[in-house]
Amino acid sequence: MNPFRAIAPYRDLVANLVGRDLKSRYKGSALGFLWTVLNPLFMAFIYIFFLRLLGGRGMPITMEDIIIGVFAWQFTVQSVNAGLNAFTGNANLVKKVYFPREILPVSIVASALINFLLTVLVQWVLIAFLLWRKGAMLSGWTAALPAVVLYHTLFNLELVLLVSAANVYFRDTSHLVGLFLSAWFFMSPVMYPLSIVDTLSKSWPWLHDLYQLNPLTLIITAYRALQIPGATFPWSTAALVGWLWPLVAGVVIWRVFRRAQRYFSDLL
Amino acid sequence: MTAIEAQNLGKWYHRQGIGVPTLLGTLAQWGRRHDTERFWALRGVDFKIERGQTVGVVGPNGSGKSSLLGLVAGTITPSEGTVRATGRISSLLELGAGFHPDLSGRENVFLNAAILGIPRADVRRRFDAIVDFAGLREFIDMPVKHYSSGMYVRLAFAVAVEMDPDILLIDEVLAVGDMAFQMKCLDRIRDFQKRGKTILFVSHALDMVEEFCDEVFLIHDGRLIQRGKPGDVIFSYLRAYMVRLGLLNVEEHGTREVEIRQVRLLDAAGQEAATFFTGQPLIVEVRYQANRPVEKPVFGFNLKTGNGFYVFGSNTQIAKYPIASIAGDGIMRLTIDPLTLMAGRFFLSLSIHSWDHAVQYHRQEDLHPFIVKDASEHKGLFQLNTAWELKPAS
Incomplete structure (x- = not known):
């Protein structure tokens, strides 16, 4: 079965669920949207403050790098955290009404994507300002950003399909995912540049390859390479494998999800 | 044409509630055999329902009636056998299952309709009919969390029936709402029948089942025990099951x-x-x-x-x-x-x-x-012998 054909008649449902999510998030708080931007922004400020404090001016990372890293990281974390409760939080709906179960993960990622795109707008303003102070401009490659965003979105969807189904079968998934996310945060170049790993991996070249298998490493680095003039993307075989394996994993995850969803209403 | 067909349909659950399943718990029990007894909520059910039929399902609580409806609706996956329904299904299994308390009635109508798989354009066209049917015109922009339970149910029912499904599944939901609304719902069900829609109807209101259904299924302990004319099946249900099983307070x-x-x-x-x-x-x-x-x-x-x-x-x-x-x-x-x-x-x-x-x-x-x-249209508990006499003054 074609995954997209199954969902197509339910476009309206996705639109409605996303609308419901965004509305309930922003309704009743005038600062609703501001919070989604302020949160990662504060995180970025805190990181840069402590990095400067610890590493001094010599830290090879700029405010722009951190803002891009944190916003991108936020997109994945938001998706995964909301995804954990995609089914467990909608037990009533799942048990009582039939609709393709992929709808819930899809709408969660879609909703997170909209948030992310809004923050990207803010991000551009901030970066443009920071670059302008250095006499630079957003790179022309920024135009290619949608391709990376699309890849990032599909990758998040895979994660959400995985954790949402896992959480139905094992309710302690959220704890494990919490631990995993903390580790993953430090294993991805969110608040440090890739070059730090380069220096570390001088003695262990395989570490560098291993590091590049992490799709988030590639995604964040690609975001930086596209937007910041002078930043480059370190192509390597490992990076290529890193880009490709989530596509294969996606097919497997989708198959597993299709099987798992048959018994959701029994377990909820 | 067959609207719903079930072959050797069965559904089992684990009798021992494992409670909330956890990964650590599962790993801790890895390799250990745990015999969980199977409880068959429904087993060996075979039937065909032709299009345009109204079928009632009766049976004591816990006999598998709701499981049957869930299986037909597709919310439950069969453990064995198959069930196939042809056409769009609208289920009144749980009214307002997709309602979001913070959203207004209007927004919820669209959300609920979307969950039932109805295109937005259709909903927009029928929106006024839905609101009129529910009788909630003044409250339609109020968040549904401020609705009374009756209003809630009326809106949900209105959405479900205005969606013009081919198959309507009803699970004991007509008991809600006030008298006037119930009459409206029953009218709507008659209208459905006239238009050749298929209805599967679970209820404990036996007189209603008898009135509306062409055929009645009697389900007990997960088995389809009897199917036939409403009068006959309800008769055996009342006599054999309710009394013998001590379901009445006899x-x-x-x-x-x-x-x-x-x-x-x-x-x-x-x-x-x-x-x-x-x-x-x-x-x-x-x-x-x-x-x-x-x-x-x-x-x-x-x-x-x-x-x-x-x-x-x-x-x-x-x-x-x-x-x-x-x-x-x-x-x-x-x-x-x-x-x-x-x-x-x-x-x-x-x-x-x-x-x-x-x-x-x-x-x-x-x-x-x-x-x-009662063959007449009189209302009430007793038949009184009455006569009318008109005496104009002029």
Whole structure:
């Protein structure tokens, strides 16, 4: 079965669920949207403050790098955290009404994507300002950003399909995912540049390859390479494998999800 | 054309609740055999429902009725066998399952319709009809968390029925809402039937099942025990299951010096029946056996409605029908003619006791259910003999 054909008649449902999510998030708080931007922004400020404090001016990372890293990281974390409760939080709906179960993960990622795109707008303003102070401009490659965003979105969807189904079968998934996310945060170049790993991996070249298998490493680095003039993307075989394996994993995850969803209403 | 078809349909659950499954818990039990007993909510169910049929499903609580509807709706995956439904299904399994409390009624109509898989354009076209049907025009922009439960249900029902499904699944939801709304819902269901839609209808309101359905399924312990004409199936349900399984609050006690051996409810033709008609006779035939000779016994009966309202009671003493003595077995006939009860479900209690009420020989409380149907359009509990007379002043 074609995954997209199954969902197509339910476009309206996705639109409605996303609308419901965004509305309930922003309704009743005038600062609703501001919070989604302020949160990662504060995180970025805190990181840069402590990095400067610890590493001094010599830290090879700029405010722009951190803002891009944190916003991108936020997109994945938001998706995964909301995804954990995609089914467990909608037990009533799942048990009582039939609709393709992929709808819930899809709408969660879609909703997170909209948030992310809004923050990207803010991000551009901030970066443009920071670059302008250095006499630079957003790179022309920024135009290619949608391709990376699309890849990032599909990758998040895979994660959400995985954790949402896992959480139905094992309710302690959220704890494990919490631990995993903390580790993953430090294993991805969110608040440090890739070059730090380069220096570390001088003695262990395989570490560098291993590091590049992490799709988030590639995604964040690609975001930086596209937007910041002078930043480059370190192509390597490992990076290529890193880009490709989530596509294969996606097919497997989708198959597993299709099987798992048959018994959701029994377990909820 | 077949609308719903089930073949060897079955669904089981684990009897032992594992509670909330956890990964750590599962890993801790890795390799250890845990025998979880299977509980079959439904098993070996075969049926075909033709398009345009209205099928009622009756059975005691926990018999598998709701599982059957869930399987047809697709929310539950069969453990064995298959079930196939052709056409768009709208299920009134749980009204307002997709409602979001913070959103307004208007927004929820669109959300709910989307969950049921209805295109937005269709909803927009039918929006006014939905709101009118629910009678919520002034409240449609209010968040549904401020709705009363009746308003909530009305809106949900309106969405579900306005969606023009091919198959409508109804699970005991018509009991909600006030009288006026219920009438509207029933009208809508009749309208569905006229337009050749298929309806699968679970209810404990047996008179409603009997009125609306072309066919009734009796389900007990996960098995489809009987299917057939509504009157017949409801008859066996009432007689065999509700009474035998102790589902009614029935009671039987007494010294059994005189025993009620058998009770038959007979219609005008002398045939045993469960359904009787207003204005026609109802004959109760009590086969008794006196295990010792008893002086001046009193035979009594009373009638109650389905919800326990005491309708009428009498006995041979009150009716001035003194019995000198009885010994051995015999038959006592009680004729109620004409039956002046109106349509509804009633319960007959019988008793044989001593003349001074000191000894209860045998008493059967609410043990004999029956249904009364009324051909006229009169309303109420009793048939009163009435006549109208117009006398214009000029």
